[in-house]
Amino acid sequence: MTQRIIRCTNRHLDRMLEYISVHNPAGEHHIGYFGVTPEDIRQSVLMLNLRYDRGFRLALEGNHIVGAMGMDFDREIGRTWLYGPIVTSENWDATADALYAAVGKVIPPEISEQEMFIDSLNERCRNFATRHAFVGHGSLAIYFITPDRLAKLPAAAADEWDDRLAGQFVSLHEQLFPRSNYTLNYMLAERDKGATLLTLSDGDQLTGYFFGRAEQESGEAYVDLVGVNPNYRRQGLGRRMMLAGLAQLRGLPGLRQVNLTVDSDNYGAMQLYDSLGFMKERDMAAFRKTTG
Ligand SMILES: CC(C)(COP(=O)(O)OP(=O)(O)OC[C@H]1O[C@@H](n2cnc3c(N)ncnc32)[C@H](O)[C@@H]1OP(=O)(O)O)[C@@H](O)C(=O)NCCC(=O)NCCS
Structure with missing residues (x-):
């Protein structure tokens, strides 16, 4: 059937969000940046730096959506994040390539890095990434815990932020998570x-x-x-901070779950999360490509 690639305008937004909400939860289609629930997906699309009507494209067969892809970018970081492709056309590869070509035209030339973040079961996207010269950039596991399990955990005490710790905090944070996007300024603003x-x-x-x-x-x-701090490990501090932090997070009215992401080779942290009652939701793979 003849296919058209169109821009996702205001008129198409709800249909696109519904399409993504139907397909993104399944491992074979899952793109990490969208999230899973319809609310997550709506939020993730509406919160982008680049509005969906500029960054997103749809593949239509007749009047049916058979594919969606978008992107966001940050000039300061110099990176684009690919939200897709999610494709249900029988011509998976051709549809994905057409969407990518259309989305690619919106990426500013000075952005030199593209990133994808997909479920490890999303084989067609994995092949897409390889075909388009992306290389693997690590594997992650996504864990979650539900309010019923949280309610069984004891509370624990930890200290509220004190500005006098800022210097030590920045150096420990850089040691544990080098060049993290989470800067102290960001965390304080969020706090x-x-x-x-x-x-x-x-x-x-x-x-x-x-x-x-x-x-x-x-x-x-x-x-x-x-x-x-590496000098203080295996003394129960990680567990204590998790319990103190979770005790605060579980106060959110209407809480559905608490999520976290961990590198697949971070065995110690995964043991800690398992022991608290977290469950693994999915395994994810990241890919990067350098252009220009
Ligand atoms: C993960 C981390 C926070 C754990 O802190 P910690 O204070 O050493 O953890 P705890 O002493 O509270 O350990 C609690 C349980 O977690 C598990 N665990 C923690 N570290 C472990 C390791 N290296 N190997 C195996 N199990 C481990 C154990 O089940 C442990 O219980 P046990 O000591 O009774 O066997 C710490 O290793 C760390 O800061 N790592 C670097 C940063 C990081 O990777 N953070 C997690 C991703 S955001």
């Missing part, structure tokens, strides 16, 4: 909006920290970071 930033100290020495956020709109919360 002003209700995020949770907790620390533990031994005298004047910062021994660990926890950063998490709750999203009112979607009812989802996230553990973004938990880190313990």
